[in-house]
Amino acid sequence: MKILVSGGAGFLGSFLIDRLINDGHEITVIDDFSTVKYRALPEKVNLIKGKIEDVQINDKFDYVVHLAARPSPEDYIQHPVETAMSNSMGTYKMLEITRKSDAVMVYTSSSEVYGSAEIIPTPETYWGKVNPIGIRSCYDESKRFSEALILSYYREYGLDVRIQRPFNVYGPRLREDGSYGRVVSRFIYQALKGDDITIFGDGSQTRAFLYVDDWVEATTKIMFIKGLKGEVFNVGSNKEMKIVDLANLILNMTGSKSRIKFLPPRPDDPPRRAADITKVREKLGWEPKVPVEEGLKKTIDWFKQVIS
Structure with a gap:
């Protein structure tokens, strides 16, 4: 199959492409590498370098996978316009490629x-409770807009679209540095370096973590x-x-002497998060x-290995 993947050089994309290449598919990637640190694209991949909202493509594909985004809160808060554009115009561009193909x-x-x-x-039927003008809205609301636009193409044009909502996927190749670092990779890096483990708020907020291999398996099922x-x-x-508890687990697993340092909470940070997976279990x-x-x-x- 000919498959187009936006954001394919990033954390999730690189693991998905490894799987698709191993399965014998022909892969084209669009990526501007703006959030990429650990680049891992196989040589067989066709690369189009640029922002998804600016790219012009005339080729046709069997599958289109839209991953391009700025998923790190500190990063998208610093780049709200770019974040909103990739989740609006970028989604529109990928939908048009899908429709023409x-x-x-x-x-x-x-x-x-x-x-x-x-x-x-949280089940898929839950509508959400999002601050539409808050500091995180550039990401939250543009993701919601993308879903609305995608389902509009489904209803108006009959396009075959499928939407997945990942919950806190982690694993190797996940950036740990600066504004890009997310909680698992940041904690591991801090622990290995002996730096303070920095927690926003009192640490009572919850997340439900998913290893990247499990995400790849679910994604290929949703695709095919x-x-x-x-x-x-x-x-x-x-x-x-x-x-x-995640911080303490990582401290124990690394044998680190790092201390936990509590920082002011981030605005609009959800206090709890976990997925109701009844639907994906029953259907897939x-x-x-x-x-x-x-x-x-x-x-x-x-x-x-990376920091040694």
Whole structure:
């Protein structure tokens, strides 16, 4: 199959492409490398370098996977316009490519569309509780807009679109530095370096973590299983973990002497997050297989090699 992947050089994209290349597909990637640190594109990939909202493509594809985004809160708060554009004009461009190709489109949305959810674990039927003008709205609301636009193409043009909402995916190649670092990679890096483990707020907020291999398995199912036109799936775990417990687990697993340092809470940071995976389990036969301890060990081992 000919497959177009936006954001394919990033964390999620690189693992998905490894799988697709191994399965014999022809892959084209669009990426401007604005958020990429650990580049891992195979030589067989056709690369188009540029912003997704600016790219012009005349080729046709069998599948279009839209991953391009700025998913790190500190990063998208610093780049709100670029964030909103990739999740609006970028999505429009990918939809038009899909429509002209008569292809299948898979959109990687986010659990952020739920905002500060009042139902935990959160099902796909929950509408969300999002601050439309808050500091995180450039990401949250543009992801919600993308979903609305995608389903509009489905209703008006009959386009075969599928939406997934990942929950806190982690693993090797996940950036740890500066404004890009997300909680698992940042904690591991800080622990290995002996720096303070920095927690925003008191650490009582929860997340449900998903190892990247499990995400790839779910994504390929969403791509290739027939009869999923217009469907939306949570891709995550229903097992909540407090952020302070994650920090202590990483300290124990690394043997680090780092101390935990509490910082002021981030505005609009959801207090709890976990996925209701009933739908994806029943329709796709998927559920997470990798325990958090196992996934963290693999990620820690990778970071030990990177920073050694």
